[in-house]
Amino acid sequence: MTENTLKPYVIGLDLGGTNSVFGIVDARGEIKATTAIKTGGYDKVDDYVKASVEALQPIIETVGGIEKIKAMGIGAPNGNFYTGAIEFAPNLAWAHDGVVPLADMFSKALGIPVALTNDANAAALGEMTYGAARGMKNFIDITLGTGVGSGIVINGQMLYGSDGFAGELGHVIMVPGEAGRVCGCGRRGCLETYCSATGVARTAREFLKTSDEPSLLREMDPEKITSYDVSVAASKGDALAKRIYDFTGKMLGEACANFAAFSAPEAFVFFGGLTKAGDLLMKPLKEAYDKNVLKIYKGKAKFLISTLDGSSAAVLGASAVAWDL
Amino acid sequence: MTENTLKPYVIGLDLGGTNSVFGIVDARGEIKATTAIKTGGYDKVDDYVKASVEALQPIIETVGGIEKIKAMGIGAPNGNFYTGAIEFAPNLAWAHDGVVPLADMFSKALGIPVALTNDANAAALGEMTYGAARGMKNFIDITLGTGVGSGIVINGQMLYGSDGFAGELGHVIMVPGEAGRVCGCGRRGCLETYCSATGVARTAREFLKTSDEPSLLREMDPEKITSYDVSVAASKGDALAKRIYDFTGKMLGEACANFAAFSAPEAFVFFGGLTKAGDLLMKPLKEAYDKNVLKIYKGKAKFLISTLDGSSAAVLGASAVAWDL
Numbered sequence: 001m002t003e004n005t006l007k008p009y010v011i012g013l014d015l016g017g018t019n020s021v022f023g024i025v026d027a028r029g030e031i032k033a034t035t036a037i038k039t040g041g042y043d044k045v046d047d048y049v050k051a052s053v054e055a056l057q058p059i060i061e062t063v064g065g066i067e068k069i070k071a072m073g074i075g076a077p078n079g080n081f082y083t084g085a086i087e088f089a090p091n092l093a094w095a096h097d098g099v100v101p102l103a104d105m106f107s108k109a110l111g112i113p114v115a116l117t118n119d120a121n122a123a124a125l126g127e128m129t130y131g132a133a134r135g136m137k138n139f140i141d142i143t144l145g146t147g148v149g150s151g152i153v154i155n156g157q158m159l160y161g162s163d164g165f166a167g168e169l170g171h172v173i174m175v176p177g178e179a180g181r182v183c184g185c186g187r188r189g190c191l192e193t194y195c196s197a198t199g200v201a202r203t204a205r206e207f208l209k210t211s212d213e214p215s216l217l218r219e220m221d222p223e224k225i226t227s228y229d230v231s232v233a234a235s236k237g238d239a240l241a242k243r244i245y246d247f248t249g250k251m252l253g254e255a256c257a258n259f260a261a262f263s264a265p266e267a268f269v270f271f272g273g274l275t276k277a278g279d280l281l282m283k284p285l286k287e288a289y290d291k292n293v294l295k296i297y298k299g300k301a302k303f304l305i306s307t308l309d310g311s312s313a314a315v316l317g318a319s320a321v322a323w324d325l
Numbered sequence: 326m327t328e329n330t331l332k333p334y335v336i337g338l339d340l341g342g343t344n345s346v347f348g349i350v351d352a353r354g355e356i357k358a359t360t361a362i363k364t365g366g367y368d369k370v371d372d373y374v375k376a377s378v379e380a381l382q383p384i385i386e387t388v389g390g391i392e393k394i395k396a397m398g399i400g401a402p403n404g405n406f407y408t409g410a411i412e413f414a415p416n417l418a419w420a421h422d423g424v425v426p427l428a429d430m431f432s433k434a435l436g437i438p439v440a441l442t443n444d445a446n447a448a449a450l451g452e453m454t455y456g457a458a459r460g461m462k463n464f465i466d467i468t469l470g471t472g473v474g475s476g477i478v479i480n481g482q483m484l485y486g487s488d489g490f491a492g493e494l495g496h497v498i499m500v501p502g503e504a505g506r507v508c509g510c511g512r513r514g515c516l517e518t519y520c521s522a523t524g525v526a527r528t529a530r531e532f533l534k535t536s537d538e539p540s541l542l543r544e545m546d547p548e549k550i551t552s553y554d555v556s557v558a559a560s561k562g563d564a565l566a567k568r569i570y571d572f573t574g575k576m577l578g579e580a581c582a583n584f585a586a587f588s589a590p591e592a593f594v595f596f597g598g599l600t601k602a603g604d605l606l607m608k609p610l611k612e613a614y615d616k617n618v619l620k621i622y623k624g625k626a627k628f629l630i631s632t633l634d635g636s637s638a639a640v641l642g643a644s645a646v647a648w649d650l
Contacts (some may be wrong), residue, residue, distance in 0.1 A: 138487040152587070154479055154486075161589025162463040163625060168586040170504075171619045176579065185619055254501065261493040262477070262587050266488025294496045294510055300488060 007070040007179045009063050011056065012319025013106075013277035014119075015039060015093030020048075022056055023315035024063050027323070029130030033059035045094040045105065052094055053109045056065040065095030073104055075122030075314060080164035083322075084116050087102065119143075119314065121158055121167065123271050123306075124151025126317030131308045132269050139267040140259055140300040142169065142252075144274035148192035153280035154263055169259060170196070174251055187233070195252045197273050200227035203244050208221075231277040245280040249298035252281070253288025260289075278305075333394040334388050337644025338431075339444075340364060340401035342416030345373075347381055348640035349388050358384035370419040370430065396438040397431055398646030400447030400639060405489035406646075409441050424586045428474070438650040444468075447485055448529065448596055448631075449476025451466065451642030457594050457629045464592040465584055467494065467577075469599035472509070472635055473517035474516030474522075479588055494584060495521070499576055520577045521622065522598050525552035527568050540565035556602040570605040577606070578613025585614075585622045596631035596638065603630075 009032065014021045020039045023031045035055045042048035060066055068217060078089040084103025086095040094100060106112040117125070124141035127133040133141065137156040145151035153160040159166045170192035171185055180189020181202065193199050205222045208215065216233040217225060217240065231285055233241035235313030286303055308316055334357065335423055341345045345364045348356045358378045367373035395623060403414040411420040421427060432439040433487055444451070449466035452458040458466065462481040468474035473495030477484040484491045495517035496510055505514020506527065517576050529550045534535025541558040542565065543548055558566035576606055611628055618626075633641055 105618055116588070152335070154484060155482060159482060160586060162591035163589050163622075165621050166587065166589035171586050172583045173579070173617065187617070217559060248373050254498070258497045258583075259587070261496050262491065263484060264491035266487035284432070292498065292512070294493055294512070296493070297488075311426050 007068055009069050009073055010313040010319045010322035011060075011069060011072040011112075012317070012322070013052070013072065013074045013076075013111075013325065014122075014314035014318050015074055015079075015086075016314075017077070017120075020052065021315050022052070022059065023312065023319060024059055025316060029316055031315065033062045033131070035059050040093065043089060043093050045100050045102070046096060049102075049105045049109055050105070051314075055108070066111060069107065069112055071109065071115070071246035071322035072324040073120045073125075073318045073323075073325075074102060074106070074116040075318035075321065076102070077117060077119060079116045079121075081115065081117040081119045081121070081160050082164040083160070084114070084196050086116070099187045113316070113322075115321045115325055117148075117158070117160075117321050119317070120149025121151040121160075121240075122151055122268075122317035122321055123149070124317075125158060126154055126308055126313060127271070128156075129320035129323060130308055130316055131313075132304045133267060135258070136266050138263060138265045138270055140169070140256075140263065141271060142256075142263045143272045144196060144252075144270060144307045145272040145304040148196045148197055152191065152263060152265075159263075165309060169255070171256060172258070176254060177271060191251070191255050194254070195248055195274075197227040200224050200230055200244060200248055202242075203247055204230050205265065207244055207247075211240070213240050217241060226275070227274055229279055234280050242280070245277060248274075249281045249284030250288040252290050253285040253290075254287070256289050256301075257292035257294075257297075260293050260301060265301055267302040267304050269304045269306060271308070274307045327401045332393055334394050335644045335647035336385075336394060336397040336435075336437075337642070337647070338377070338397065338401075338641040339639035340399055340404075340411075340417075341449075341639075341644050344498060345377065346640050347384065348644060349384055349394070349635065350641060350644040354451075354641055358387045360384050363520065365418065368418050370425050370427070373419060374427075374430045374559070377431070381435070394437055396440065396650040397424070397435060398447070398450075398643045398648075398650075399427060399431070399441040400440065400643035400646065401427070401441060402444060404441045404443045406440065406442040406446070406485050407509045409439070409488040411441070414429045425552070431433075438647075440646045440650055441523035441645050442485075443474070444482070444642070445474025446473070446476040446485075447642035447646055448638065449478055449594075449642070450483060450645035451633055451638060452594050452596070452631060453478055453481075454645035454648060455641055456638075457631055460590060461591050462592050463588060464594055465494070465581075465588065465590045466594045467478060468597045469521060469577075469579075469595060470597040471521060471523055473521045476569075477588060477590075479541055486590075488500065494580070497580060497583070499580060500613065516576070517581050520573055520580070520599075522552040525555055525569060525573055525581075526550050528572055529555050532565055532569055532572075536565070538565050542566060552599055552602070556605055557606050559602070567605070570602060571609045573599075574606045574609030575613040578610040578615075580616050580618075581610070581614050581624075581626075583618035583625060585618050589622060590626055592627040592629050594629045594631060596633070600630045
């Protein structure tokens with residue numbers, strides 16, 4: 001018997017600012033049991049780990065005890081794979097001004113190997129282990145959520161770079177200089193200020209302000225427009241809403257054309273809320289990619305949407321980090 | 326005895342459009358013997374390989390025969406490491422409209438393993454094996470010559486991507502749309518139209534045309550100005566010439582800031598004619614990098630100039646490809 005049949009499960013922890021969701025997962029990506037605690041309920045990391053282990057005990061028992069579990073993977077904001085630590089995460093009470101060696105702490109508490117990475121890298125590993133990128137050795141996973149995250153896989157390995165923080169493609173500058181939109185990172189013109197869910201809402205407000213074109217979106221409070229509202233309007237034939245997605249897809253396609261010159265990926269895999277817009281986003285994206293990519297790459301890369309179920313994708317991604325341990 | 330003491334040498338072939346230069350190299354990067362043939366002297370690849378092997382025989386004898394040689398590496402335009410072939414190289418009579426399996430042909434003719442990659446990747450491998458990047462696992466090598474080439478090393482491995490053509494950072498688009506300079510690749514705004522030796526000359530012509538500022542460069546025929554002329558003028562205190570290098574360094578620094586978001590390299594290593602400008606280029610480059618890079622990367626990457634001797638660097642780079650075989 002191989003180790004994987006003796007220890008057929010891993011634990012995944014999707015560590016968010018609000019909730020911490022745990023799942024016990026098998027090698028096919030089936031979630032056998034889940035539990036959750038409130039991340040924000042603990043001011044000290046020791047209490048957080050203690051509460052986590054207590055919540056985990058009953059679900060560990062349902063799969064036959066800790067001896068059935070190979071390892072644990074954690075997907076967390078500002079998680080560094082090399083150090084196993086969360087570094088200066090603004091949304092975590094116990095890690096916003098320091099470096100917390102969370103992987104080591106869980107490893108000691110549970111007696112199994114534990115690895116940690118950031119949420120976007122975990123999403124890429126989830127896609128490679130259980131999802132749309134299964135079997136691929138070279139791809140770029142792009143999370144289009146509140147921000148734009150990315151995980152880059154090269155030769156079948158996650159790209160962590162020299163410091164553990166490689167793959168921040170949401171912060172590639174697409175509009176240089178003063179014309180670029182202000183980004184949460186303190187700079188201007190980053191991809192995520194345009195091609196995230198919040199970026200789409202910003203584009204909507206901008207387009208509404210700079211034209212008189214009639215639009216279903218004018219019936220809403222501009223400050224409350226979401227990317228979902230824009231996609232609903234576009235699917236009803238609203239021309240202005242369609243142009244918002246054209247603009248977003250075009251910029252994302254141009255960005256991907258530049259990314260191809262870096263790692264020549266077999267595929268781009270998109271994940272996150274914005275992908276629900278489907279062809280509204282993907283069509284202009286692919287067109288802009290084909291128009292802008294260097295000839296030697298043309299027609300090679302696939303453009304895929306994540307096949308992982310949105311509600312469990314983050315736990316699956318986190319669990320995927322554990323299989324390599 | 327290890328294999329490396331039994332077979333202490335590799336052959337490097339720097340295959341250019343005009344000359345093909347061969348060197349026999351040891352593990353410390355010492356070139357033991359060299360020879361060369363005219364690449365353009367052969368219309369058929371069989372004749373080219375035959376002439377190469379004939380030229381190699383005497384230098385192979387000087388190191389004790391083919392049994393002392395571990396392998397051969399080739400750096401060639403449009404060389405694909407995965408296939409060992411040169412694919413559609415416009416400047417090679419016997420490869421401009423087809424795919425030539427040159428590594429296999431040399432391997433059969435010499436009876437040793439042969440690997441091939443493009444010249445920019447060979448330069449990066451040379452830097453990692455014998456030069457400024459010795460001991461580094463994550464760096465980006467940028468060749469600033471007639472064009473801009475790049476070789477990206479990740480986890481100690483050359484990045485070839487899904488198709489063998491990864492790392493074309495000279496063709497990342499820096500100036501989108503119609504404002505971008507026309508590039509030899511058929512698109513507009515590529516990094517190499519600004520930050521190559523020819524890019525610097527283009528900038529010089531542009532700056533001279535769009536201002537009346539006095540400059541030593543006005544004494545020259547604008548069409549004949551080279552990047553070297555600009556650096557000479559700048560080092561004499563010519564303000565316009567200095568601004569040309571400021572412009573070039575700034576754009577290169579902004580590009581490197583975006584590259585950092587990809588692979589978080591330990592260093593950027595610069596090679597090629599333009600690096601002779603020294604601080605004229607490197608100072609604005611580093612300033613623009615620091616100003617534009619995402620905070621988490623700030624102050625981490627080194628900016629190095631190649632330590633390989635220009636005249637032998639290409640042969641050393643080609644030979645470095647062979648050590649992994």
